[in-house]
Amino acid sequence: MIEQTIFYILAATAVIATLLAITEKHPVHAILYLVTSLFSMAVIFYLLMAPLVAAFEVILYAGAIMVLFLFVIMMLDLGHPEKGLSPGWREWLPALALSGISIASLAVAVVSRHATAGAYPVALPIREVALRLFREHGLAVELVSLQLLFALVGALYLGRQRTPSPGLRPPSPSGRGTGGEES
Amino acid sequence: MTAFSLDIALFAAKLGMVFFVILTLAAYLVFAERKILAWVQDRKGPNRVGPFGLLQPLADLIKLLTKEDFVPAAADRWLFYLAPAMAAIPAILIFAVIPFGAPLTIAGRQLPLVVADLNVGLLFFLALSSIAVYGVAIGGWASNSKYSLLGGIRGLAQLISYELSMGLSLVPVVMLSRSFSLTDIVAAQASMPFIVYQPLAFIIFLISITAECKRIPFDLPEAEGELVAGFHSEYSGMRFGLFFVGEYINIIVLGGLATTFFLGGWHGPLLPPVIWFSLKTLAFAFFFIWMRGTLPRLRYDQLMHLGWKLLTPLALVNILATGWWLVLTR
Numbered sequence: 001m002i003e004q005t006i007f008y009i010l011a012a013t014a015v016i017a018t019l020l021a022i023t024e025k026h027p028v029h030a031i032l033y034l035v036t037s038l039f040s041m042a043v044i045f046y047l048l049m050a051p052l053v054a055a056f057e058v059i060l061y062a063g064a065i066m067v068l069f070l071f072v073i074m075m076l077d078l079g080h081p082e083k084g085l086s087p088g089w090r091e092w093l094p095a096l097a098l099s100g101i102s103i104a105s106l107a108v109a110v111v112s113r114h115a116t117a118g119a120y121p122v123a124l125p126i127r128e129v130a131l132r133l134f135r136e137h138g139l140a141v142e143l144v145s146l147q148l149l150f151a152l153v154g155a156l157y158l159g160r161q162r163t164p165s166p167g168l169r170p171p172s173p174s175g176r177g178t179g180g181e182e183s
Numbered sequence: 184m185t186a187f188s189l190d191i192a193l194f195a196a197k198l199g200m201v202f203f204v205i206l207t208l209a210a211y212l213v214f215a216e217r218k219i220l221a222w223v224q225d226r227k228g229p230n231r232v233g234p235f236g237l238l239q240p241l242a243d244l245i246k247l248l249t250k251e252d253f254v255p256a257a258a259d260r261w262l263f264y265l266a267p268a269m270a271a272i273p274a275i276l277i278f279a280v281i282p283f284g285a286p287l288t289i290a291g292r293q294l295p296l297v298v299a300d301l302n303v304g305l306l307f308f309l310a311l312s313s314i315a316v317y318g319v320a321i322g323g324w325a326s327n328s329k330y331s332l333l334g335g336i337r338g339l340a341q342l343i344s345y346e347l348s349m350g351l352s353l354v355p356v357v358m359l360s361r362s363f364s365l366t367d368i369v370a371a372q373a374s375m376p377f378i379v380y381q382p383l384a385f386i387i388f389l390i391s392i393t394a395e396c397k398r399i400p401f402d403l404p405e406a407e408g409e410l411v412a413g414f415h416s417e418y419s420g421m422r423f424g425l426f427f428v429g430e431y432i433n434i435i436v437l438g439g440l441a442t443t444f445f446l447g448g449w450h451g452p453l454l455p456p457v458i459w460f461s462l463k464t465l466a467f468a469f470f471f472i473w474m475r476g477t478l479p480r481l482r483y484d485q486l487m488h489l490g491w492k493l494l495t496p497l498a499l500v501n502i503l504a505t506g507w508w509l510v511l512t513r
Contacts, residue, residue, distance in 0.1 A: 028262070028324060035317070042310075055306035063313025064343070067320075071339045074324055074332065126302060126363060 007047055014040040027073045031066055038062045049123040193294055201298060205278060209431040210240035216431075216472045223476035243424075250420035255327055258417070262325035267422045270318025271429030273311040274436055280304035281439045282366050284449050284457040296449075296457070297366060304365040305357065308440060309350050312395060315433075316342045319397075319404060322426065323414035334413025337483070338404030341394055344490040345401075349391035351498035352384045355505040356444050369448030376447035383501050385445045387494050392441060394490070396433040399475040403483060438467030 014037045021033035038061045045054040134141060214229065214236070221228025229236035254263055284296035301307050316339060323335015357363060359380060360371035371377075378385045394401040405413030415426045442448060442463040451459035481489070 028259075028321075032262075032317075032321070039314075051301065051303040052306070055303045055310050058310035059306065059313055063310060063316070063346075067313065067316050067339065067343055070317075070320055071336070071343070074320065074336050074339065127361075 003047055007044065010040040010044050010047070013037070014044070028070065031070050031073070035062045035066050038066070052126055052129060190292070193289065193292075197294070197296075198298060201278060201283075202275075205275060205432060205435060206428070208435055209428050210244070212431045212434060212468055213243070213427070214240050215468070216475070219469070219472045220476050223473070247421045247424040252422065253417075253419040255417045258327045259325040262321050263417075264422070266318050266322030266325060267418065267425035267429070268318075269321060270315060271425050271432065273315040273318075274429050274433040277308050277311050277436045278439065280307050280365050281436070281443055282369050282448060283439070283460045284455075295366070300364060300366045303363050305353060305363045305368070309346070309353075312349070313342075313346055318426075318429070319414050322418070323404075326414075326417035328417050330410045330412075330416045331414050334404045334406075334410050334416070337410075338397065338414055341397070341401065341403060341486060341490075344487060345391045345394035345494075348387055348490055348494035348498050349395060351495060351502065352387040352391060353444060354498075354502045355381050355384045358502075358505050358509060365443050365448075369443055369450065372447040373450055376445060376450070378445040381445065381501070381505070383497065384505075385441075387498050387501070388441060388444065390489075390494060392437040393471065393474070394486070396430060396437055396471075398430075398434070398471050400478040400481045401486060402480060403486060406480060408480075434468050434471055435464060438464040438471075441467055 017033045017037035017040065021030045021037060024030040024033060038057060042054040042057040042062070045051075045057060217239075218228040218236075229239040232238040232242045254260055279298040280301050282295070282297035282300070287294045287296060319338035319342070320335045323331040323333075323338065326332070356368060356377055359377060360368040362368060362371070397404050403413075404410075405415065410416070415423055418426060439460070442460060446463050449456035449460040451463075454462075
């Protein structure tokens with residue numbers, strides 16, 4: 001009973017915070033609403049006996065990705081909400097239609113499975129989750145980690161310094177090279 | 184029904200005690216810091232309020248509570264109000280998973296001396312410490328001041344960078360204890376604390392938590408010499424006090440975590456477990472204060488180089504070496 005009440009409070013928080021994150025024009029406020037939404041999602045995962053997923057939801061999404069978003073917004077000083085750029089009905093319509101379809105299919109699924117309610121989630125020990133992940137899906141885990149490595153190497157390549165720190169050198173008027181094309 | 188209410192009463196008593204002890208300790212840590220710094224610098228330190236200046240924290244509290252609650256013009260009012268809480272609450276929540284003593288037996292039932300023994304305790308700590316970033320960043324941003332904004336951005340970058348090496352330095356601990364639960368980690372160190380097997384991980388963790396609680400030599404977010412007071416320049420009264428107390432709660436909690444992960448938690452000879460835990464935690468607090476009296480502040484690029492180019496690769500190599508060692512010896 002208590003768990004159900006907590007669930008409904010969290011679910012309402014998540015939905016309202018997500019709506020506000022979409023409609024809020026101020027980027028920093030929008031990020032904080034999104035963090036609130038992710039946080040309540042994490043606690044819902046905990047209620048569903050998936051503490052590992054809950055922890056990762058907070059560490060990865062609320063704690064890493066959203067922090068990076070916030071960092072970029074603060075660095076670029078996007079603190080001033082832009083007026084007159086809100087999307088009109090033409091832009092809203094496809095999004096509304098798609099979300100209507102997904103909500104409708106969810107409603108159909110809920111109504112049709114109404115008779116089999118009561119399938120309560122079972123707590124799975126972390127040891128078992130880890131063993132299953134690395135024994136049965138080891139190849140997939142390795143592939144995903146390789147992909148992350150590719151992204152990392154790609155980011156390093158794109159962000160590399162082409163010239164040995166040109167910012168530190170005063171521009172030379174004689175044209176002896178402003179950069180460092182010594183080769 | 185009475186058994187249930189007894190459980191609730193015991194739990195509430197434990198919770199109240201933890202809150203009281205941590206908040207009092209945080210206030211007295213401020214006092215201890217001023218005294219120890221004075222001792223380092225050959226001064227007397229606060230000695231006017233009460234015997235040996237022992238009532239100084241109380242006087243400071245009254246002063247902070249009666250000051251004007253100032254909000255700068257054009258500040259983001261609500262976020263400005265919320266930020267100190269966002270910084271202090273995660274710090275005190277982390278203590279929920281730290282076991283601070285051996286289980287007690289009261290009225291025929293076991294009372295574990297930990298608020299919540301989560302089976303993902305270690306991840307809970309990492310999650311909350313990554314949430315604590317928001318207090319600093321939002322506080323700096325909402326003040327609508329350049330100094331605060333710079334402090335907030337520095338805090339953000341520093342905390343993300345050092346979270347990585349902190350998390351990686353804990354992987355060997357999990358490998359040795361085969362559990363995320365802090366109670367299990369302490370139990371695994373009953374015969375030998377992990378610092379003996381993992382001195383490198385301990386050093387990386389110690390440096391990273393110093394950066395996480397923004398202490399000298401890593402106090403760039405509030406560098407007095409350059410940024411006035413960094414992210415909390417514009418705060419006054421008890422809102423500033425909350426940032427301040429949050430920092431000291433953080434010191435206690437991170438010291439307790441270092442004790443739990445590497446120094447065997449509450450295990451120790453002769454003395455009762457709670458005393459051992461407090462002694463080890465306070466030793467870390469003393470170490471932080473001592474370091475503040477000794478070291479100069481790092482430059483920003485030195486801070487980033489240390490985190491990304493030294494600590495993180497070292498932690499990764501350490502994980503690999505621990506894996507080899509475990510495979511070869513067990």
